[in-house]
Amino acid sequence: MTRILTAPPLIPLTAKAAASIPLTILFEDSKYVAVDKPAGLLVHKSDIDKHETQFLLQQLRDQIGCYLYPIHRLDKPTSGVIIFGKTPEAVAALKKQMESNTAVKEYLLVCRGYCPEQGVINHALKPISDFKRKRDKLASQSATQKPPQEAVTEFKRLAKIEVAAQIDRYPQSRFSLVSAQLRTGRKHQIRRHFKHLSHPIIGCPKYGKSTYNHYFAQQLLVPRLLLHAYRLSFCHPMSGANLDIVAQPSGSFAALLRRFCWDSALTVPRD
DSSP: OEEEEEEOOOOOOOHHHHTTSOOOEEEEOSSEEEEEEOTTOBSSOOGGGTTOOOBHHHHHHHHHTSOOEEOSOOOTTOEEEEEEESSHHHHHHHHHHHHTTOSEEEEEEEEESOOOSEEEEEOOBOOOOSSHHHHHHHHHTGGGOOOOBOOEEEEEEEEEEEESOOSSSSSSEEEEEEEEEESSOOTTHHHHHHHHTTOOBTTOTTTSOHHHHHHHHHTSOOOSOOEEEEEEEEEOTTTOOEEEEEEOOOHHHHHHHHHTTOGGGSOOOOO
16 A cells, blocks of 8 residues: 655745754654755755755754664755665665666656656766866866766656746746656756756756746745655565655745646645
8 A cells, every 4th residue: 555645835944944943754764764855955064065054964863863874865955855764774775766766756847938748858967066176077087087877857747837927038938837757866967957958947047047037036936946856656665665755845836836826736646
């Protein structure tokens, strides 16, 4: 039997403010704990932001009183479901499912334009790094640099809208709500793949377009990356139970869904 676990929408907070309230736990047993990660919170200490003092991993360890091991990652601006292991053996078992694609990671995103109704993006991606030292090393070793890595993303358009606002060249602006599933786990894969499709994700400063990001932030009051880890489904390696862990979009993302009448378009958890 499939166990469906969901979290209600949350009010968005800064990383500093988020540290003062408990994280929303979506699932916990003796082997794993899954939480709803707020947007803007680093998963763990990183050179990406040396001045950041709040980290999800440490906050969760303090909250549940247990040492935890990372299994996968979410970028700082991405919200949604993330899971940790309580033992190295539990981590290895679930990582094996993720690497073999028997575990399903589903994301929600809002992108520019009407993207195709559905499809598979099979576009290899070059290794990248957030760290200047590593970027410089990659640049200096361009002659021997590793080739692009296989990267596959499946997607389905859930809804679309045309807005009476001239943001770029046209008097009307179009947007899509999309469900995406990772079949590989490359760095910034979804953001890079949708840029490759010419449908960049709204709110992404690195792979998006600033005019659209500014419009959403200033006119629609959505000053964030519109990428959310919506669902994680897997077979519990120890108990054999099928788990379907869902975190509903929160804050400004949820408000935008209501504004565009998209909230009813979200995929329904499986029975």
